Amino acid sequence: MRLGVKLLLVAVAVVAAGVMIGFYVSNLTTLAGSPSYALPVQNAAGGHPVVDLQIETVAAVGPKLSRNPDWVSYLVRDNGQWKRKTVWDLPAHATVHVTIYNFDGASGLRNPFLARPQGMDGNRILVDGKPTDAIDPNDASHTFAVPALGLILAVPGVPDSAKNPCGYAPCSVAKYDHRTIKFTFHTTTPGHFRWQCFVPCAAGWLDGFGGPMQTIGYMDGFLNVKA
Amino acid sequence: MAAADPNAAPAPPNDSTNHGLRVVVAWFVLSAIATPLVAIFVGHQIPPGNASAQGSEQVFDNTWMLSVITPVICLLVVFFVYGLGAFRATSDAVVDGPPLRNDSRIQVLWIVGTSVIVLFLAGFGTYELLQNGAGGGQGPHPIAVPSGSKFQVQVVAQQWQFTYRYPSLGGLESNQLYLPADTDVELHVTSLDAIHSFWAYELGVKADANPGVDNVVFVKTKGPGTFHVRCAELCGLWHAYMFNNGHVVDSGQFQAWAAKQQKLYAAIKPFMDKPESEGGAPYSKTYFPAPERRAG
Numbered sequence: 072m073r074l075g076v077k078l079l080l081v082a083v084a085v086v087a088a089g090v091m092i093g094f095y096v097s098n099l100t101t102l103a104g105s106p107s108y109a110l111p112v113q114n115a116a117g118g119h120p121v122v123d124l125q126i127e128t129v130a131a132v133g134p135k136l137s138r139n140p141d142w143v144s145y146l147v148r149d150n151g152q153w154k155r156k157t158v159w160d161l162p163a164h165a166t167v168h169v170t171i172y173n174f175d176g177a178s179g180l181r182n183p184f185l186a187r188p189q190g191m192d193g194n195r196i197l198v199d200g201k202p203t204d205a206i207d208p209n210d211a212s213h214t215f216a217v218p219a220l221g222l223i224l225a226v227p228g229v230p231d232s233a234k235n236p237c238g239y240a241p242c243s244v245a246k247y248d249h250r251t252i253k254f255t256f257h258t259t260t261p262g263h264f265r266w267q268c269f270v271p272c273a274a275g276w277l278d279g280f281g282g283p284m285q286t287i288g289y290m291d292g293f294l295n296v297k298a
Numbered sequence: 299m300a301a302a303d304p305n306a307a308p309a310p311p312n313d314s315t316n317h318g319l320r321v322v323v324a325w326f327v328l329s330a331i332a333t334p335l336v337a338i339f340v341g342h343q344i345p346p347g348n349a350s351a352q353g354s355e356q357v358f359d360n361t362w363m364l365s366v367i368t369p370v371i372c373l374l375v376v377f378f379v380y381g382l383g384a385f386r387a388t389s390d391a392v393v394d395g396p397p398l399r400n401d402s403r404i405q406v407l408w409i410v411g412t413s414v415i416v417l418f419l420a421g422f423g424t425y426e427l428l429q430n431g432a433g434g435g436q437g438p439h440p441i442a443v444p445s446g447s448k449f450q451v452q453v454v455a456q457q458w459q460f461t462y463r464y465p466s467l468g469g470l471e472s473n474q475l476y477l478p479a480d481t482d483v484e485l486h487v488t489s490l491d492a493i494h495s496f497w498a499y500e501l502g503v504k505a506d507a508n509p510g511v512d513n514v515v516f517v518k519t520k521g522p523g524t525f526h527v528r529c530a531e532l533c534g535l536w537h538a539y540m541f542n543n544g545h546v547v548d549s550g551q552f553q554a555w556a557a558k559q560q561k562l563y564a565a566i567k568p569f570m571d572k573p574e575s576e577g578g579a580p581y582s583k584t585y586f587p588a589p590e591r592r593a594g
Contacts (some may be wrong), residue, residue: 187566
């Protein structure tokens with residue numbers, strides 16, 4: 072076989088392998104990633120941007136929202152609908168009012184220190200309307216944490232005795248037992264800030280930290296803070 | 299008389315040039331110029347920097363090692379460059395190269411020279427390591443322990459952030475790392491879940507953070523400044539985001555920071571002080587967190 076033919080065959084094989092790897096990575100990214108969601112911005116007095124972020128945490132995301140229906144997940148309210156999007160666009164130097172509706176039970180924190188809310192206004196959260204400086208770490212169901220902003224809070228779980236727990240998401244606030252957590256924080260300069268849950272809440276995975284804990288679009292995401 | 303073989307390769311040209319002497323002379327000249335230049339102008343720019351005594355020692359060690367290997371690199375460069383120039387084929391004729399001969403003097407010189415260099419570096423490195431651990435993790439029973447009192451700080455890694463506990467401040471835990479300036483610090487590095495690595499870059503500190511292991515590191519801080527903390531062990535999705543900044547501050551600033559953190563910590567302290575079996579985490583050298591109810 073001539074040298075040119077050999078080189079051509081090698082080149083074709085390399086290109087074919089590259090295309091196959093590209094398809095594989097593309098499929099993986101589609102499965103693992105999350106579309107971004109630009110939160111509607113209201114302008115307060117003086118043009119200061121204010122954002123209202125409503126999210127819910129569910130024990131099982133359900134077949135309507137994911138190919139992994141049993142995975143635990145965060146959802147965001149987008150035009151009145153609960154969507155599985157965990158990459159959120161926010162304006163810089165904005166006030167962000169956050170409401171978390173938690174429909175999941177408690178798992179407990181690996182590090183109880185994280186049950187102390189920090190990084191929001193007053194280093195305090197409202198749990199079902201009651202100002203709280205710390206929750207019992209054993210009652211923690213999830214956390215919402217943006218380490219680069221120093222923001223962290225633990226979300227208490229729905230008691231095991233709840234009469235009307237939500238099975239699969241989306242979970243209606245009016246219909247199912249839940250806990251409501253509210254707090255306010257402020258974005259700073261533009262940047263790309265990851266957020267995550269620190270509770271080992273991935274049922275059935277090694278040490279509770281696989282699957283949805285290691286996949287953007289479930290218990291992890293980004294705050295895209297834009298100028 | 300036998301006829302000459304018409305297919306035999308032409309005899310190699312007779313070369314009386316002393317190539318070895320030329321290479322050695324060129325090597326000596328280049329090394330004499332390059333080694334001091336490298337030591338003076340490159341050495342002090344080698345990481346990690348001078349934010350701690352250990353960091354400065356690492357810069358010194360790296361400068362020494364670089365100075366020792368510079369003549370070795372010079373020899374390779376001279377040999378290759380000289381070879382490319384002196385032994386370049388001048389025509390398309392296929393001829394044998396000069397015959398290779400055994401030279402026991404060169405062999406002895408090579409073995410002795412490389413042995414001396416390797417043994418020197420091994421001895422030098424061991425001596426430096428035994429001074430104070432050189433900023434590396436020494437496990438739960440360190441053998442290179444600096445003398446004098448030390449300020450203890452515990453580094454707790456988990457997926458995916460570091461937190462820090464101060465036993466002298468009542469077990470205070472914070473997600474910020476503040477250290478007093480000009481102080482001998484004893485770091486106890488551990489993990490709550492996977493294998494991480496605590497890398498305080500400018501301090502010259504790097505220690506594995508393993509669950510159930512108390513990995514001790516010693517570092518002597520210098521003047522106030524900021525340093526970078528990174529995880530240096532691939533530990534999952536957010537490994538690349540597992541970083542923050544540490545601060546070396548003067549005594550007054552440290553006290554002010556500690557007072558502020560104590561105030562914040564007071565709300566969680568009652569829970570932290572509970573026994574581990576009840577979900578607490580009283581200060582300990584290692585931790586075995588309980589909450590894995592759903593973990594499978």
